[in-house]
Amino acid sequence: MPNPTAAILVIGDEILSGRTREANAYHLANELTRVGIDLREIRVVPDDHDVIVDALNALRAPHTHVFTSGGIGPTHDDITADAVAAAFGVGIDVREDARELLERALAERGLTPTADQLRMARIPDGARLIVNGRTGAPGFSIGNVHVMAGVPSIFVDMLGTVLPTLDAGAPRLSRELRFEVGEGRIATPLRELAQAMPEVTFGSYPFREGEIRGTNIVVRGTDPTVLDDAVTRLEEIRAATAVRPTGR
Amino acid sequence: MPNPTAAILVIGDEILSGRTREANAYHLANELTRVGIDLREIRVVPDDHDVIVDALNALRAPHTHVFTSGGIGPTHDDITADAVAAAFGVGIDVREDARELLERALAERGLTPTADQLRMARIPDGARLIVNGRTGAPGFSIGNVHVMAGVPSIFVDMLGTVLPTLDAGAPRLSRELRFEVGEGRIATPLRELAQAMPEVTFGSYPFREGEIRGTNIVVRGTDPTVLDDAVTRLEEIRAATAVRPTGR
Known part of the structure; x- marks a missing residue:
């Protein structure tokens, strides 16, 4: 039986401008090889809603899994969650379990979430949260798409949560x-x-x-x-x- | 007037398996930003003829320039030149000017090209050679596609040859x-x-x-x-x- 296949969609102007050297695809490639999922494509696109939606739909059809990296923070250039909701044709709103995670993490620093930080608790309808040990802001999985942070330490943590839950193949x-x-x-x-x-x-x-x-x-x-x-x-x-x- | 746009297609199983950390897209991103060409997509695909052909055609239509990296050596896994010829629907064969470059470089080491090394002189019909200072094996440009080596030092050299010939935009x-x-x-x-x-x-x-x-x-x-x-x-x-x- 052939191994499951995967693609990663990296979202971020900072990679395409050369400001930041991409690191998460390289980490993912090694982890997937270890567990027997064949990484078949790496795609890097800018912070552009329509481009992200099209790329998500192009990648999620042929592959068993799609991982995304980047664009789930609190600022105006963080548009990944909305693009994922649009790609799946579902709604998106602040969800209580995500809000609680965020509030609890901020409370440890004596803070309450601002309106912008609450954006990080906006989760597409039907998604499962990906909790991580480093921030209160969760990633999420919807269908075969796993949406994770671009900050490498958080990406690594989230992948460590998701990967053991996936059907793997024969390690390559x-x-x-x-x-x-x-x-x-x-x-x-x-x-x-x-x-x-x-x-x-x-x-x-x-x-x-x-x-x-x-x-x-x-x-x-x-x-x-x-x-x-x-x-x-x-x-x-x-x-x-x-x-x-x-x-x- | 908006800047010209570009994409890079990186070809190589070794990137997707995690063996090798990709370096050429990062170099290209910085060089294009410097001259005012907007890099809009990085795509990494395996050594698979049909996948390369499809990706080339998907990228060369919307972008002013497409750069490729990898797969132009002498071994059985070097299939980029054939895929480019197929994408453009043109023939491909050993070309005399490319063969001369190869022979001259090998002669400096007292060698003559083997049948496999001659594969590196196979150039799609209508392409322009990209000569480089490090090896006798040339890259080539055809239409808006610039085909270059995956070895980083040779990629850098070839890009240095091609980039000054392209229409640039306003540096970002x-x-x-x-x-x-x-x-x-x-x-x-x-x-x-x-x-x-x-x-x-x-x-x-x-x-x-x-x-x-x-x-x-x-x-x-x-x-x-x-x-x-x-x-x-x-x-x-x-x-x-x-x-x-x-x-x-």
């Missing part, structure tokens, strides 16, 4: 071999091996280290026995293609 | 102010200011630094006088909302 395993020759020298035997073993994928990643032009080969699959076999065959290719020092 | 300027209060405290005046000044955008980015819950406000626009005005008004908001130390 990988092994990596270092070849101290360029891609061109191993491309032919590598292509033949990839054709002979369609149940695994072979990735080829060139590197340069001083005078060495090398290639890292990554083999990925779900069956450890098959991966071991692939690694043995790669080691044979490595022995056959190695450049021996000449002279003494 | 930005100014950033640090508020040592949380987003909730300034959300209302910030919203009012954003409504009063529609020609600039205000981004609000919370941070936490020890005991300080603060907010960085970034204002972006193309007119430096208007930006100065926005900063002055933000400074007034900052003065009015600052939390004064109590006691003594």
Whole structure:
């Protein structure tokens, strides 16, 4: 059975302007690989209602899960929750359980929520809250869409809450071999091996280290026995293609 | 006149599996902001022919420019050039000028191209080569699509070749102010200011630094006088909302 698939929609002008280097997709990619959900797309879009709605609808149809990052704070540029409600065609309003979470967290600092902070308790109809340990403002899941904060520490916390509740697949395993020759020298035997073993994928990643032009080969699959076999065959290719020092 | 827009399509299983942290989109974002082209989407897809073709066609229609990163090496997983040719409905074959670049670079190391290395000289019909100073393997531009290597040092070099040839817009300027209060405290005046000044955008980015819950406000626009005005008004908001130390 193929693994479940996923996409992440990152929402934020600050990524597209180059102000902020995106970090959450990279964290998600590693976590999904670990549990056996195949991340199939990363998409970054601006703080634009219609663009977010269209992207959500494009991604939630083909994928088992869609994660979003960003745009759920209290300010005017936080428009993700409304866009999610629009994408699902449901209403959105302050919800009592979300308001209580928010009030309790603020009360610890001797504060009560302002009208703008209350915006963070606006939850689309029918969603489940994603509680996190760092702020009172919850994320939420609706259908197969999981809406989380853009601040990396909060995103990590929310993902840790959501991920164990999802059906996972077979964890994708990988092994990596270092070849101290360029891609061109191993491309032919590598292509033949990839054709002979369609149940695994072979990735080829060139590197340069001083005078060495090398290639890292990554083999990925779900069956450890098959991966071991692939690694043995790669080691044979490595022995056959190695450049021996000449002279003494 | 609005600025030209752009998207980047990053191609590579290694990004989606979490093996490699994407770097080229971040570099591109900063370079485009500098020259006044608005980056409107970042999309990362796997090494899958049909997915790449569909993404290319989805992105090249609405945007002035599309940049791609990755998948133009010599190995079996390098399928970008073929996907670009398919997206444009043109043929692709080894081209003499590309082959000469490749042969010349390999000759410097006493080598001649293998059949697999020659794949890097396969160029879609009608494309213009993007020569780079680091490898003999060229990128290429066809229509409004600029196809570049995934290796960051080569991507940077190729972008440096392409970018000066593109029509640019008004450079997007930005100014950033640090508020040592949380987003909730300034959300209302910030919203009012954003409504009063529609020609600039205000981004609000919370941070936490020890005991300080603060907010960085970034204002972006193309007119430096208007930006100065926005900063002055933000400074007034900052003065009015600052939390004064109590006691003594």
